Amino acid sequence: MKSKTGxxxxxxxxxxxxxxxxxxxxxxxxxxxxxxxFAQPAPGVMRDGYDYSxxxxxxxxxxxxxxxxxxGATHGICFGSGCAATSxxxxxxxxxxxxxxxxxxxxGTRRLFSRVMAxxxxxxxxxxxxxxxxxxxxxxxxxxxxxxxTPTNPTLKLADIAAISARAHEKGLRVIVDNTFMSPYFQxxxxxxxxxxxxxxxxxxxxxxxxxxGVVMTSxxxxxxxxxxxxxxxxxxxxxxxxxxxxxxTKTLAVRMERHAANAAAVAEFxxxxxAVKAVAYPGLPSHPQYALAQRQMSGFGGMITLVVDGxxxxxxRVLDRVQIFTLAESLGGVESLIEHPGLMTHASVPPEVxxxxxxxxxxxxxxxGIEHVDDLxxxxxxxxxx
Ligand code: P1T
Numbered sequence: 001m002k003s004k005t006g007x008x009x010x011x012x013x014x015x016x017x018x019x020x021x022x023x024x025x026x027x028x029x030x031x032x033x034x035x036x037x038f039a040q041p042a043p044g045v046m047r048d049g050y051d052y053s054x055x056x057x058x059x060x061x062x063x064x065x066x067x068x069x070x071x072g073a074t075h076g077i078c079f080g081s082g083c084a085a086t087s088x089x090x091x092x093x094x095x096x097x098x099x100x101x102x103x104x105x106x107x108g109t110r111r112l113f114s115r116v117m118a119x120x121x122x123x124x125x126x127x128x129x130x131x132x133x134x135x136x137x138x139x140x141x142x143x144x145x146x147x148x149x150t151p152t153n154p155t156l157k158l159a160d161i162a163a164i165s166a167r168a169h170e171k172g173l174r175v176i177v178d179n180t181f182m183s184p185y186f187q188x189x190x191x192x193x194x195x196x197x198x199x200x201x202x203x204x205x206x207x208x209x210x211x212x213x214g215v216v217m218t219s220x221x222x223x224x225x226x227x228x229x230x231x232x233x234x235x236x237x238x239x240x241x242x243x244x245x246x247x248x249x250t251k252t253l254a255v256r257m258e259r260h261a262a263n264a265a266a267v268a269e270f271x272x273x274x275x276a277v278k279a280v281a282y283p284g285l286p287s288h289p290q291y292a293l294a295q296r297q298m299s300g301f302g303g304m305i306t307l308v309v310d311g312x313x314x315x316x317x318r319v320l321d322r323v324q325i326f327t328l329a330e331s332l333g334g335v336e337s338l339i340e341h342p343g344l345m346t347h348a349s350v351p352p353e354v355x356x357x358x359x360x361x362x363x364x365x366x367x368x369x370g371i372e373h374v375d376d377l378x379x380x381x382x383x384x385x386x387x
Pocket of ligand 1: 081082083084106108109149153178180181199200201202212213214330331332346
């Protein structure tokens with residue numbers, strides 16, 4: 001299903017790319033093709049390229065076109081989770097690959113790299129990519145790629161995608177960016193020189209905390225072919241229902257992201273002035289050490305905030321206990337505001353000494369600011385932080 005909207009702006013592509021009224025009955029919304037298999041007119045002959053839903057499905061294909069269009073990629077390849085997409089993106093680098101990863105990545109990504117994929121013949125080095133030259137000393141003959149998450153989860157450090165991509169390409173390395181926190185609306189790594197983008201669609205792309213999915217996007221045909229082959233062969237594919245939900249969600253991605261960012265900016269400013277808060281990280285605050293880079297490579301600052309409360313774990317637990325609108329839960333990017341304690345939750349699988357090195361303090365809390373009324377969100381945090 002080809003989009004006729006390739007030249008249009010993000011909001012228009014979000015609603016139309018990969019989709020058009022059904023040619024048989026005019027349905028405006030791409031139907032949910034909840035089917036595992038497809039009748040074939042003759043052995044080996046397919047209608048419109050479909051034979052089995054692990055290989056391809058019309059609802060999934062529409063979503064893949066839609067997502068690729070939003071990220072400015074030629075190929076979008078969906079998986080059953082962000083972790084499955086991450087795994088395929090690395091597997092596609094080939095056997096024996098060494099990957100240099102930003103040190104402060106999602107705990108599940110670090111676990112996948114160091115406790116699953118490193119047990120095959122791959123190897124990983126974690127380093128702080130705030131300095132775009134930092135990876136150079138770790139490059140080996142078998143190094144194939146850099147893995148960047150920016151902003152990082154949970155300390156919201158940034159990596160300069162353009163600077164790192166230029167240096168990496170000189171060394172013949174690919175750059176893969178996990179763009180989950182920004183969504184394709186606020187940051188487009190491919191336009192900055194990266195070779196591939198991964199999203200956990202579970203987050204902003206899905207946007208309603210009702211699905212788990214991932215995607216790999218690239219304009220590199222040879223690399224895409226490898227990822228596509230892994231999608232078919234390993235089979236970690238999303239079901240048609242989740243694809244249908246995601247396709248419905250991208251239609252509102254732009255307006256949701258605008259509200260997430262506006263609310264987060266106001267919440268971050270409130271937290272920065274609060275006496276019980278020791279530190280606040282939000283890329284849109286002038287106090288963020290990489291504010292200039294944020295302004296350069298992102299068109300907005302997203303909905304994620306990290307704060308450190310005075311009084312360590314006990315004080316953090318008190319806040320978690322008291323919040324009423326913010327829900328204590330893992331994940332992020334949904335319309336509802338969430339709060340979590342990375343040390344005990346999303347990053348509990350990261351060894352304590354590594355957490356300490358990364359600054360994942362006992363008093364550190366992570367907010368996913370939703371799209372409720374901002375005054376209610378600030379009032380909730382105010383009462384939760386009160387002495
Ligand atoms: O959960 P899954 O869809 O498999 O996505 C993994 C993933 C990948 N990349 C980033 C930046 C992520 O934040 C995640 C998942 N993160 C959480 C569940 C979390 O609460 O941080």
